Amino acid sequence: MDFRFPDDVERFRLEVREFLAREWHPDPAWGDTPADADRTFKRKLATKGWYALSIPKEYGGLGLPLLQQFVFHEELSYVDAPGTGVGVAIVAPCLIKYGTEEIRRRFIPRIISAEIDFCLGYSEPEAGSDLAALSTTAILDGDNFVINGQKMFTTSAHRTEFVWLAARTDPTAVKHKGISMLLVDIKSPGITIRPLHAMDDTRTNVVYYDNVIVPKENLVGEINRGWYYITTALDFERLLAFPIAGVRGIFDQIVAYVKQTSRGGQPLKDQPEIRSKLARLSADLEMGQLISHQAAWKASEGQLLSHEAAMIKTWSSELLQRTCHIGTQILGLYGTLQYGSKYAPLQGRIERAHRAAVMRTFGAGSNEIQRNIIALRGLGLAR
Ligand SMILES: Cc1cc2nc3c(=O)[nH]c(=O)nc-3n(C[C@H](O)[C@H](O)[C@H](O)COP(=O)(O)OP(=O)(O)OC[C@H]3O[C@@H](n4cnc5c(N)ncnc54)[C@H](O)[C@@H]3O)c2cc1C
Numbered sequence: 001m002d003f004r005f006p007d008d009v010e011r012f013r014l015e016v017r018e019f020l021a022r023e024w025h026p027d028p029a030w031g032d033t034p035a036d037a038d039r040t041f042k043r044k045l046a047t048k049g050w051y052a053l054s055i056p057k058e059y060g061g062l063g064l065p066l067l068q069q070f071v072f073h074e075e076l077s078y079v080d081a082p083g084t085g086v087g088v089a090i091v092a093p094c095l096i097k098y099g100t101e102e103i104r105r106r107f108i109p110r111i112i113s114a115e116i117d118f119c120l121g122y123s124e125p126e127a128g129s130d131l132a133a134l135s136t137t138a139i140l141d142g143d144n145f146v147i148n149g150q151k152m153f154t155t156s157a158h159r160t161e162f163v164w165l166a167a168r169t170d171p172t173a174v175k176h177k178g179i180s181m182l183l184v185d186i187k188s189p190g191i192t193i194r195p196l197h198a199m200d201d202t203r204t205n206v207v208y209y210d211n212v213i214v215p216k217e218n219l220v221g222e223i224n225r226g227w228y229y230i231t232t233a234l235d236f237e238r239l240l241a242f243p244i245a246g247v248r249g250i251f252d253q254i255v256a257y258v259k260q261t262s263r264g265g266q267p268l269k270d271q272p273e274i275r276s277k278l279a280r281l282s283a284d285l286e287m288g289q290l291i292s293h294q295a296a297w298k299a300s301e302g303q304l305l306s307h308e309a310a311m312i313k314t315w316s317s318e319l320l321q322r323t324c325h326i327g328t329q330i331l332g333l334y335g336t337l338q339y340g341s342k343y344a345p346l347q348g349r350i351e352r353a354h355r356a357a358v359m360r361t362f363g364a365g366s367n368e369i370q371r372n373i374i375a376l377r378g379l380g381l382a383r
Contacts, residue, residue, distance in 0.1 A: 020075060059104055136165075147182070201355075277326045291315060
């Protein structure tokens with residue numbers, strides 16, 4: 001049994017790592033990354049071809065296995081650089097799987113060049129975990145869909161060009177069967193975006209749709225089959241947006257701090273309680289890495305994920321919370337000072353990650369729902 005990725009994948013990892021060491025300079029005032037700075041950095045990555053790693057060559061991609069893309073996400077996440085965005089991680093692979101030739105050719109080149117990006121329009125005031133209860137409608141009228149409704153928590157709607165929108169196209173069908181996916185220009189007349197500010201300083205949004213006209217060519221795949229596409233999209237999100245490598249990035253900083261720091265004349269590294277907590281986290285990280293690498297390999301072989309993606313998401317998000325909690329205990333009172341404070345150890349990065357970690361257990365489907373998926377699809381415990 002060989003637990004390493006192939007040599008060419010590991011060589012690619014080193015190339016990305018060296019590039020990020022040269023080009024990625026975190027800004028202490030980063031918070032909700034300024035859209036321009038974010039896009040400039042993303043364009044640099046896109047110019048390297050790294051936004052098109054697993055996109056087939058006929059659409060301008062490099063045609064590599066998904067493993068390369070997974071490793072790329074791992075390296076970005078390890079240094080806390082901006083992720084590739086929804087367009088690259090979710091929409092492009094879904095269009096490759098389900099979109100028409102025409103929609104692929106119209107959108108994929110613009111996504112992989114970082115010209116456009118997407119936000120996710122799933123959640124509504126009465127549809128979160130029970131997403132199939134969504135009530136935003138998209139009614140076909142001649143050559144267009146007319147959209148009406150309200151979406152909650154559409155993160156990045158204020159700084160992306162399109163929405164990957166779930167809407168009800170057949171209000172008479174049973175709830176999972178009447179949903180479709182549409183690519184909606186965020187500047188369309190009738191869309192109103194209102195800010196919501198989350199505890200980790202990022203901005204999410206309420207988005208209102210009032211008779212918004214969307215050309216029917218922007219329908220993804222077949223009408224009323226959106227639920228299947230959402231399931232695939234969520235698997236891509238759970239696999240690529242919750243890398244264990246991001247937790248390892250935080251963990252390694254804490255270990256380095258412990259090695260260098262003494263308190264009251266005693267090196268932190270000699271304190272049994274700290275040693276024990278770090279050892280336990282270290283084992284948890286190894287477990288998470290094995291689960292996620294196995295899932296990445298499976299997806300790279302073209303196999304569908306289901307409960308594996310749910311496992312990664314659950315393990316990674318809860319491990320991040322444990323790591324930040326222990327990190328804050330080790331850093332002590334100064335560890336509670338905000339990101340950017342000159343007195344904050346590790347520049348307040350653990351403090352910021354700690355606040356951001358809260359959201360991770362319910363974004364992309366709450367962990368309770370992930371456990372239901374593991375029980376149902378992984379263990380066959382049908383209700
Ligand atoms: C900062 C932030 C950013 C977000 N970004 C986006 C985004 O970009 N796009 C988007 O569409 N959504 C986004 N969301 C929404 C997020 O996906 C939802 O919050 C999540 O799906 C849970 O839905 P809900 O909040 O309505 O909770 P509810 O569904 O009301 O659930 C409340 C609680 O009950 C539990 N629960 C519900 N049903 C079950 C069940 N069957 N079994 C066991 N437990 C259950 C849940 O786990 C949860 O703990 C974001 C949310 C936040 C806070």
